[in-house]
Amino acid sequence: MRKEPAILKWVLITLSLLFLAIFIALPLYTIFQQAFSQGFAIYYESILDEETFEAIKLTLIIAAIVVPLNTFFGLMTAWAIAKFDFFGKNVLITLIELPFSVSPIIAGLIFILLFGAHGWLGWWLMEHEIKIVFALPGMVMATAFVTFPFVARALIPLMQELGKDDEEASLTLGAGGLYTFWRVTLPNIKWGLLYGVILTNARAMGEFGAVAVVSGLQRGTTMTMPLQIEVLYNEYHLTAAFAVASLLTFLALITMAAKSVIEHFIELQRKEIVYKEAK
Secondary structure (H helix, E strand, C coil), X not given: CCCCCHHHHHHHHHHHHHHHHHHHHHHHHHHHHHHCCCCHHHHHHHHCCHXXXXXXXXXXXXXXXXXXXXXXXXXXXXXXXXXXXXXXXHXXXXXXXXXXXXXXXXXXXXXXXXXXXXXCCHHHHHHCCCCCCCCHHHHHHHHHHHHCHHHHHHHHHHHHHHXXXXXXXXXXXXXXXXXXXXXXXXXXXHHHHHHHHHHHHHHHHHCCHHHHHHHCCCCCCCCCHHHHHHHHHHXXXXXXXXXXXXXXXXXXXXXXXXXXXXXXXXXXXXXXXXXXXXX
């Protein structure tokens, strides 16, 4: 067999490590170094600043609403696509990809055009004193829009690979639909579902563009962690900005670790499926 020169292997490895060092390791080091540059006391004070604390709280509230919502609808969408054939199925699959094709800023503008003061529904909302944009509901909608595909995309290929045999066997034996879902389907897709939930949560907490448009950037009211970072940095509060950024970075590192572990279990599950089919 033809072998590549050893020097080529080491050149590729060196370039890869150099790339990782410059574009990943160095920025990570810079974030944490700047965050703690003036000591832990200043770091702690920056995090507990009233506006920053409100931004952290609002980010967690949005994630707490969006993640369960998108988990439910992503699960139902994946179930419909993987288990049933129906008219418009390809259209639905295409629509799932739409948030990845549209800029987050455009997504935010869509909600402004729908629910803003001069939007299609703005006059009705104003008459009934219902506030969507520049408030929590609009921020939740924008975040839900950009994070919707993650659960569905994680589950559709997995559920298609698993097929319908287990569910059909359960129904044939007399089990109801809900029982089959909880006892058969859900255990089979648990790792893929958790994978999608983790990605959804990470994007929900880190979303900037869509939320920036619909939030109105009202300090202490509609500022999330990414928006607060930008404001602090633009006002030259660098330590505070990097302190908040370090929290998001820490969450990203946890997400990456959890993602790697879950990918391992998903791969094991796929190998079990292939083994069963081979038998």
